[in-house]
Amino acid sequence: MRDTLDFLLYDWLQVQSLQDRPRFADHSRETFDAVLDTCERIAREKFAPFNRVADLEEPRFDGERVHLPASTHAALAAYVESGMLAAAQDHEQGGMQLPLTVEMAANAFFSKASVAMGGYAMLTQGNANLLMAHGTPTQQAVFAANEFSGRWFGTMCLSEPQAGSSLSDVATRAEPDGETFDADPLGPRYRLTGHKMWISGGEHEITENIVHLVLAKIPGSDGKVVPGVKGLSLFIVPKHLVDPQGQLTGERNDVSLAGLNHKLGYRGTTNCLLNFGEGRHRPLGKAGAVGYRVGRPGDGLRCMFHMMNEARIGVGLGAVMLGYAGYEASLAYARQRPQGRPLTAAGKDAAAPQRLIIEHADIKRMLLAQKSYVEGGLALALYCARLVDEQHTGSPEAAVEAQLMLEVLTPIAKSWPSEWCLEANSLAIQVLGGYGYTRDFPVEQYWRDNRLNMIHEGTHGIQALDLLGRKVVMDGGKALMALAGRINQTVQRAGQVAGLATAATALAGALGAVGAATKKAWATGEPEEALANATPYLQAFGHTVMAWIWLELALAVEGRSDDAAQGKRAAQRYFYAYELPRIAAWLSVVERREPLVREMQDGWF
Known part of the structure; x- marks a missing residue:
């Protein structure tokens, strides 16, 4: 895979030319390669060997705590230590000012090694990036900075049990917390009540805190909620309350785990039903979960789309890498599995040696299909990342065109790999035949994990x-x-x-x-x-x-x-x-x- 990445980055996308731009002036191909080398090593040593462990030892709730394998904690600690959570951020935020194209290529190693364990980091990056785009300076300094450092992880809380993808039917409410609700330095403070479903990374003890970004509806001046998506606002709801200096206050917010969802695949990422303001806790002496509004009232969906669009490209990349893992596994199997003989006169001799299945035309067809799906899908994901770099650092004209291209390509970058790299995983199972359908080989898990990608993030x-x-x-x-x-x-x-x-x-x-x-x-x-x-x-x-x-x-x-x-x-x-x-x-x-x-x-x- 590394040869393919190098080809796409340097021969096709010419990412080394980005070092001519002021933001990336400290970089060179050598620094880009060093990042790729580091991530490839961590993924190989800390993620890939434990992908099956994360699948078999799925999250378990004992009534008080969610338990995950020790290897998941160790893998994410290594990821945090690498600095990749803040890789694309300014030097002042502890970042590397790395082009998104290179960051995405580096993260591809983690998606391939264990997409479920890597999901916590992807969500945290998206959460923090949203706050950098729409949060106040204090929200950025307290919440985003602690996410970029890996001290806290983050989630996105959109769906509800009764609403699913229909966000206009969100029922979670947010009421101003007293007459001085807008005097809190962390942002206008509200009390939230409601339920959120399908929340990946919603409960764990990998980090000391979890920063939930929650869509909820607030009352207007007449006390009534604006119907539809125009009534949605966005809130930071931490699992544990913090002070304006980013220190835990020791008080638990009223965010409770109602239950874990038990999934077909992606089992290494906790997936939760969360209750907000159910009364189990009374933060600051009152009912309701404490939340700090991000952006203006009614701007919730516009803000959240910043994270959703980023996540959609990330989902596409995850689908690609699961397909890639299956392709490599089935290719290796086809190169060592003897079965059948040539369709020639000589092949009718039962005493003749069998040939490797990679020599059969139909096996080649299935491998070629996988190659076209996964290498093409990887190219598409990195092309979209290159457009983001152009949008942020290119000329005004190039930035406008990049934005237009992203508008129309983002649905494809999310959906096409989700469908066709899933098909690649199905073909990988087929190449292995009956063995592919067993847990003795990893291809069945890749298919199970990939089946989620046609569903989540739209x-x-x-x-x-x-x-x-x-x-x-x-x-x-x-x-x-x-x-x-x-x-x-x-x-x-x-x-x-x-x-x-x-x-x-x-x-x-x-x-x-x-x-x-x-x-x-x-x-x-x-x-x-x-x-x-x-x-x-x-x-x-x-x-x-x-x-x-x-x-x-x-x-x-x-x-x-x-x-x-x-x-x-x-x-x-x-x-x-x-x-x-x-x-x-x-x-x-x-x-x-x-x-x-x-x-x-x-x-x-």
């Missing part, structure tokens, strides 16, 4: 609605046009290269088909008609993006004849021969606004 259906319902049509389609411009540039370059011109023509056709389907989906202007087939649209859009990525990678190895370059050409050819033709079927139902799924009635099932 389900597949929500990503589809976001893409077709908002991202490709907003501002007159500016984001879609920005992406189309980048793809057309690749088409023009590839059209001049022998061996890639046919692929360039196919990609141009796919892009045109997506554009035509987008217009036809919205031809009547009726959202119910346009969005009924949003998921097939998402699949076709994602495959078009991935075809573009693979053509870019094929261009990047042009002129090379080594095995790695030949492998990338083969994966590009596979994707265009076996995968890109799928988009015609997906887009056909979008174009004609196929009414079946809208008209289907309950009783007919």
